[in-house]
Amino acid sequence: MSRTEPGGRRHWGPNWLNPPLVIGLGLIALLAIGSYVVPALSQFDAEIANPREALQPPSSRHPFGTDRSGLDIFVRVFQAPRIDLTIVVMGVGLGAVIGVVLGVVTGFSRGIPGEISMRVADIVQAFPLLILAIALVSLSGNNLTNVVYVLAFVNVPVFLRLTRSRVLTVREQRFVQASIALGNSTPRLVFRHILPNSLGPTIVQFGVSMGYGILTLAGLAFLGVGVQVPTPEWGSMILTGASNMTTGQWWISLFPGLALSVAVFAFNLLSEGIEKAREVGSK
């Protein structure tokens, strides 16, 4: 945890450039850049089927092989982050912004609104998230915008809870009291003092939520909800090859799943790295 101080200036610890942070960020950057570079360099299109080259095992022509409709898996695996990362960044980002705003408001003003928002969060979290997500997406129209909203919806309670509990602690600290005594306006108090000192755990949580969001998006697509074939997306690619796994064509599901795991791994690393970077004085 970083030291807190009036004005929200943060003293990063000696670990600010640690291996998990660098490797995590590096992997995410590679996935993002690769999603544009690899398709540009490849001779195959990610969405144009070629039945004459269906179900080919990995070769020098198709490094990851092809699926039942002859789509080149290599290009598709690399192009997938365009959808996967974009949707999850937007969904989790939206959820985080709403959650943080609600958390600051209810934590700062306390009282009844805070209690109500916490009970609502309790109830939303009592439901099985994946089923809720599937129901909301497919009942409200099976398109990508709704997937973004659903990812936001399930993440709001997480960020609300986290931010609120931080704000409740920070607002009792002496520099905040001093700032009130000096006659600072409420917006200045919130934006200059409380918010910067409350965001630490939120940023760490963002990485974890991103990883979980990618898994959720892929899980939805695996059930045929959200992203549809032939749009390159890891979950729906795993679905395409699922029945081939029991007949021996392992490459169709293996590579998209590997890429999916690497992406989730990268965000988990990133969040661990941020947590390490914020530690003060250890090591």
Place this chain on the structure above:
Amino acid sequence: MGGLGGNDVGGRSGNSCVAVAEPRRYAYSRGTKAMTGRAWALLIMRRVLFMIPILFAIATATFFLTRFAGGDPAYQIAGTFATEESIANIRADLGTDRPLGVQYVDFLGDSIRGDLGTSLFTDRPVRSDLADRLPATLELITLSLVVAVVVGLASGSYAAHRRGTAADKAVRYGSFTALSLPDFWLGLLLLFVFFFKLGWAPPPIGQIAPGAAAPRDVTGAAVVDATITLNWAALKASLHQIWLPLTTMALIFSGPLTRLARSATIEALGSDAILFGRACGLPRSTLWRYAARASLPPVVTFVGILFSVLLGASVLVETVFSWGGAAQYVVNAIRVNDFPAVQGFVLVAGVFSVVIFLIVDLLYVAIDPRVRL
């Protein structure tokens, strides 16, 4: 009972060391009263009463979520070429032509009586549909969690006691990787290796293989049924079916459990109580036991959360192995716009989580006598 009194540390060393280092005994020695049967009964009664408004809120949320997200199910059921009349007929059939308030009160009344409506797809009461399929899901997630907890606690506390060694590193990397794997993909990989390549596992065709010895249907959970009817052939057959999906889920969830057990044990080992026990020269195995006990509360909480999350999340693994449980049922129901079935499942799952959290709270009291609810 002796507390930290100077005399008895020297005199009856064993006992007083234990009294300080063992969390429960220490709490009792500090004046915490042990829970009597009466205290337990009162506590449980109070908590169950407390559940009523929460259950009410969950039913309300279920009703409005499925109504507002879903739009008008009549349009979806009638299809693209429906006439105004056929839509009105379907609405009257479903009861959705009545005012929302009336429907809501009706829904609450039915839910209290345990009537979850009739499935539009199977034409059977949603309650019996769920009763047929929930046991299969519950059996799979419970057994997976039991295995995951045993593996997680064992490897997590082992790594904590060997902190910084190669073994610790291996456990940490392993659990971190498990955290990042999609369970449905791992299930497919295991199927490829153990069914297609090695032939050790059966094909993914659900709880009971056709033609194999099937247990008498008592609960609907094959392993449980085979065990309580003492049908060993069926037990062997059902274990053969379950081991691969079980391994898939246990592998994934032992990851976070291992990390949690490791950090909780490290914290416990650094506590004053364990330090004092070590200074007294209590045997290593005793200290391990105390540290394990002190690391239990966060693990119990997490298992509770996992349990309620898994009730829905198990749909992915269920789909891979055609398990035919409740999660798979509700996803199919969503596909065919069977809204009574979706509503029923969401309600049951919500109630289930509340009950799980009640049990977690009670376990807390049992583990740590200082906790008062």
